[in-house]
Amino acid sequence: MSSPQHTETPVALSADVLALFAKEVAKYPAEQKQSAVMACLTIAQKEHGFVSQDIERQIADYLGMPQIAVHEVTTFYNMYNQHAVGKYKLNVCTNLPCLLRDGGKALKHLEQKLHIEMGGTTPDGMFTLQQSECLGACADSPVMLVNDLTMCSFMSNEKLDQLVDGLRAAEAAESGAGRSEGQA
Amino acid sequence: MNSQQVLAQFQATGVQTCFHDRHINPQIYAGLNGSNWRLKDYESRGGYQALRKILGKDGVAGNEAGLTQDQVIGTVKESGLRGRGGAGFPTGLKWSFMPRQFPGQKHLVCNSDEGEPGTCKDRDILQFNPHIVIEGMIIAAYAMGISLGYNYIHGEIFQSYQRFEEALEEARAAGYLGDGILGSNFNFQLHAAHGFGAYICGEETALLESLEGKKGQPRFKPPFPASFGLYGKPTTINNTETFAAVPWIIRNGGAAYLECGKPNNGGTKIYSVSGDVELPGNYEVPMGTPFSKLLELAGGVRKGRTLKAVIPGGSSSPVLPASIMMECTMDYDSIAKAGSMLGSGAVIVMDDSRCMVESLKRLSYFYMHESCGQCTPCREGTGWLWRLVDRIHRGEGRATDLDLLNSVADNIQGRTICALGDAAAMPVRAMIKHFRPEFEAMISKSARPLAEPV
Numbered sequence: 083m084s085s086p087q088h089t090e091t092p093v094a095l096s097a098d099v100l101a102l103f104a105k106e107v108a109k110y111p112a113e114q115k116q117s118a119v120m121a122c123l124t125i126a127q128k129e130h131g132f133v134s135q136d137i138e139r140q141i142a143d144y145l146g147m148p149q150i151a152v153h154e155v156t157t158f159y160n161m162y163n164q165h166a167v168g169k170y171k172l173n174v175c176t177n178l179p180c181l182l183r184d185g186g187k188a189l190k191h192l193e194q195k196l197h198i199e200m201g202g203t204t205p206d207g208m209f210t211l212q213q214s215e216c217l218g219a220c221a222d223s224p225v226m227l228v229n230d231l232t233m234c235s236f237m238s239n240e241k242l243d244q245l246v247d248g249l250r251a252a253e254a255a256e257s258g259a260g261r262s263e264g265q266a
Numbered sequence: 267m268n269s270q271q272v273l274a275q276f277q278a279t280g281v282q283t284c285f286h287d288r289h290i291n292p293q294i295y296a297g298l299n300g301s302n303w304r305l306k307d308y309e310s311r312g313g314y315q316a317l318r319k320i321l322g323k324d325g326v327a328g329n330e331a332g333l334t335q336d337q338v339i340g341t342v343k344e345s346g347l348r349g350r351g352g353a354g355f356p357t358g359l360k361w362s363f364m365p366r367q368f369p370g371q372k373h374l375v376c377n378s379d380e381g382e383p384g385t386c387k388d389r390d391i392l393q394f395n396p397h398i399v400i401e402g403m404i405i406a407a408y409a410m411g412i413s414l415g416y417n418y419i420h421g422e423i424f425q426s427y428q429r430f431e432e433a434l435e436e437a438r439a440a441g442y443l444g445d446g447i448l449g450s451n452f453n454f455q456l457h458a459a460h461g462f463g464a465y466i467c468g469e470e471t472a473l474l475e476s477l478e479g480k481k482g483q484p485r486f487k488p489p490f491p492a493s494f495g496l497y498g499k500p501t502t503i504n505n506t507e508t509f510a511a512v513p514w515i516i517r518n519g520g521a522a523y524l525e526c527g528k529p530n531n532g533g534t535k536i537y538s539v540s541g542d543v544e545l546p547g548n549y550e551v552p553m554g555t556p557f558s559k560l561l562e563l564a565g566g567v568r569k570g571r572t573l574k575a576v577i578p579g580g581s582s583s584p585v586l587p588a589s590i591m592m593e594c595t596m597d598y599d600s601i602a603k604a605g606s607m608l609g610s611g612a613v614i615v616m617d618d619s620r621c622m623v624e625s626l627k628r629l630s631y632f633y634m635h636e637s638c639g640q641c642t643p644c645r646e647g648t649g650w651l652w653r654l655v656d657r658i659h660r661g662e663g664r665a666t667d668l669d670l671l672n673s674v675a676d677n678i679q680g681r682t683i684c685a686l687g688d689a690a691a692m693p694v695r696a697m698i699k700h701f702r703p704e705f706e707a708m709i710s711k712s713a714r715p716l717a718e719p720v
Binding site for chain 2: 109110111114121124145147154155158160170177178181182214215218221232233235237241252256
């Protein structure tokens with residue numbers, strides 16, 4: 083993912099992205115290409131940070147489905163970003179099993195640490211903080227999902243500090259290098 | 267350190283949740299250490315022997331013909347294996363519903379959309395023993411004459427999805443998947459798909475919609491997936507843990523599996539124990555293990571506190587007070603008799619410091635958030651439930667609110683297409699049934715007339 087985009091400037095899906103799309107489409111019967119829509123949206127979001135209407139249109143064309151049908155999927159599933167988010171999207175689970183093991187406190191701690199409220203993004207565009215529903219890692223609480231990919235477990239306040247400070251330091255060191263390696 | 271290395275420090279190792287010595291006679295989690303998930307490791311644990319057995323490729327004299335489809339289904343029926351996803355439906359019976367002679371494409375689907383709050387067992391299976399699911403699915407496909415399958419994996423555990431894809435590549439390269447499996451005339455293609463944040467897709471027909479590339483809204487049943495499933499074709503859907511139980515059953519026989527558990531509740535079961543225990547994690551133990559034993563394995567109630575209540579089968583299952591729970595054994599029948607459900611086996615433990623109003627408030631918020639909006643009683647009712655519980659919790663409850671809560675729950679339960687409505691209603695009714703004085707105390711302390719509607 084490149085740095086956050088705040089406009090709906092059309093983007094061209096790269097050859098690499100299209101190759102990943104093709105791999106997903108190949109999983110399904112030829113007449114059922116639409117089945118790959120969730121995977122394609124996920125791949126595009128990873129590359130571009132969020133799913134713009136322009137990306138939805140390109141995926142719709144690629145899969146031969148109406149754009150509105152793609153939009154229905156984007157808006158139904160919680161993890162698709164419909165707008166630009168910070169470079170690191172932090173999703174902290176606060177569902178009951180996590181709430182019993184400091185999931186709520188972890189969210190509060192991050193709000194204070196990052197000086198933003200749940201749902202907000204830091205002014206430097208680095209972090210977006212969200213409350214999430216069950217991540218399916220209840221015994222690891224407090225748990226947090228970073229950029230829809232990396233599950234971070236047993237996140238005590240000390241570890242949360244370590245994570246935020248560590249990412250900031252890594253970004254400072256990498257700045258100027260163009261693309262970040264942080265978006266696995 | 268680059269950012270990737272920073273994040274890597276916080277990833278779960280499985281040591282706390284899975285690789286501990288506090289399982290009892292494990293089958294699915296046996297011998298795992300986090301690094302031995304690959305094909306060769308699985309084979310060294312006896313992996314893919316069950317598949318070889320049914321195809322007559324195990325080298326055992328006299329078994330050249332292997333097992334017939336009816337023999338495989340009969341063995342699973344005999345084992346007493348019941349669906350591990352929540353409903354506890356007998357697996358062998360479900361497999362027998364598949365119209366094997368149907369001339370067109372039939373599908374097999376694994377439901378790994380593990381999002382029921384409290385449940386984290388399938389994640390450890392997929393992450394640390396993915397081939398056991400693949401082998402179980404191949405055997406199921408053989409038994410039902412199915413040539414195409416998908417494993418739909420919770421989007422939040424994307425790393426486990428990637429791990430499963432890698433395991434699939436290994437299985438294909440070794441000839442366990444694809445055309446002419448192990449030199450037989452049996453073909454089976456298996457792929458992985460992922461969700462992206464919708465609890466409702468754990469409901470099997472919503473999952474099918476999602477797999478078809480649509481928003482995950484459940485379908486009316488009937489028709490059931492066995493006759494009208496993925497792409498309108500006959501489809502059998504089982505949970506990850508259900509498939510993972512199958513290889514052991516085929517290797518050791520249905521009777522041996524049944525003996526591991528108790529009558530009508532065969533085998534081992536993985537319980538995800540979360541909340542107020544010293545050692546939260548996954549525990550694979552024989553069906554019928556006393557709850558008190560499971561609690562002991564999980565290190566007992568945290569900080570030596572007293573047990574107050576347990577939600578025994580995921581957040582949708584009715585809460586049970588400690589006194590009832592301590593008398594239960596962990597199996598479908600015992601928990602049902604106590605007035606709850608074994609569900610997915612997610613055991614949420616609460617100690618005597620916990621406020622039941624606050625707990626219910628969080629659960630009600632969850633169901634409101636995750637209602638797909640298709641059925642009015644659920645779409646409107648889940649929000650109503652949350653607003654009522656929230657009002658009580660804020661100290662603005664009214665004397666009539668508990669009756670109103672029960673009434674709203676009554677008007678959701680049984681009136682929706684899928685079970686999410688029931689799942690939202692049941693915790694409300696059970697909380698009020700068992701902990702009514704706690705709710706009443708919060709209401710009476712603050713009882714004051716409020717004119718505005720909820």
